[in-house]
Amino acid sequence: MAIVNLSNVTYKYPLTDSPALQNISLQVEEGEFVAVIGPNGAGKSTLCYTLAGFVPHFFKGELTGTVEVDGKDLHKATLNDWVLNVGLAFQNPFNQISGAKYTVFEELAFGLENIGIPPQEMKTRVHEAMKLTGISDLADRSPYSLSGGQQQRVALTSILVMQPRVLVLDEPTSQMDPIGTREVFGVIRTMAERGMTVILVEHKVEWIAQFADRVIALHEGQLLLEGTPSQVLTSDLLPEKGFGISRYTSVAREAQKRGLWKEEKLPVTLDEAVDGFIPLSPRMRGQG
């Protein structure tokens, strides 16, 4: 049975006329890694807030349809129980630092103190999570003295350490360099393999193609496409609707129009791209 189950979910923020989410139905299996893409205003963050229970319990407004995680109904749950099952980390790392703690280690323990984990287990969990995300060397630093990318890792770790069944991430690598991004995607992949369910909003489609099990494309609050990364990310619909797509896909699509692409499928990543081009004949090469 799916651990996350949304059916016909429609949601309107208070004081707005048009719904931010319209008739979304979505099932996610335990241990699955689902990526969500979409242009600005597509409802990606609203979807994250809904999964994490902040819609409707924090933002109020009108939610219809059913949201279930692990068989529990969001309408009947309270937010402080819901967050034990679903962890949320979002974009701006600065605002995710509690401000109540003076070192990264204490910051990571903050959530565990709140939910009453015994100190000994707390320390073990924090050490493990720091090792996993590669921030052990930051343990004694002040969370405010870190760079954006480091803060983002602390924010991610602070949720991982809570060991939620479902992890919802809203652009957790926005301030990271390519190396940081690769590491974080690696961590997310590992968590999914250990059985944590991951729902990730991300613009970096080349990374999604390599790591995610499934991709969901949102557009104007509606579910536009759903499928494997290579199906969704190379769809012709994406550029039409203003989605960011991989440059390798764009190049291959142009090549396809000129008869220079031999495969049926379009590529998303560099590795997929290099094999697909038809080698130029010496004559054509001469023409430049």
Add this chain to the structure above:
Amino acid sequence: MHERLSFYTKRDSSLHKLNPLTKLTLAFSLVLISFISPWYWTPHVLLLLILIPLSFLGKVSGEFLRALFRLILPAAGFLFLMQAFFQPIGSSIIFKIWFLDITKESLIFAFRNAMRIAIMVSSFTLFLLTTHPSELMSELTRRGLPGQFAYVIISTLQIIPQMQAKAQTIIAAQRSRGLDTQSGFLKRVGSLIPLVGPLVFGSLVEVEERAIAIEARGFTSTREKTFLYDIPDTNLDRALRWMLILLVIASLALRIWLS
């Protein structure tokens, strides 16, 4: 830039090792005794006999004495002069300057009040110098202070310096676009406006996000909280607290008995 709004000075001393509640009790009892004890010279003696040696015991004498002589005593001195000159009490005039009378009563009154203020500020200075704010708050939360209340205090201590840093960034950004912040007074006041907007509205948005972030980490969880660090509460701590409370009661009794 990452300066903290905290006086805490990390040292390895027996005063630092006391339970935060004991130190808080100490600070409050000194203030209370200085207010309720019957003799006007009590604060004076308390300051000299207790706080200064305590600051040596806590290995923060440098910081403490600097604050005492540069800030606390000058402020108390000013208060003393104001009250000595302008307090219209008593009849035994000592001397007159123009229309201002200095009476024996007003002198005593002014001295007592100035010393009370001095002891109040300096005992809390010593307290803050030797107590880590997060230790204090987790100790108080453990003893029943609502978590939200502790959070507001402790996060303010960290977030205000962050807001100052942000204000600096906004000013620099506006100046790089030609905003004049250095000429006449009116112009400077005018130039505050483009600062206030981004800072205030930006902070409001941040508050919402921060609320979500701490909620996602179980901030309002109904489970019983635990604490990462165990803050020791020794027999010495308990004995000291009882002693201090008894001293306060004793001075209250003396005050009633003698009046």
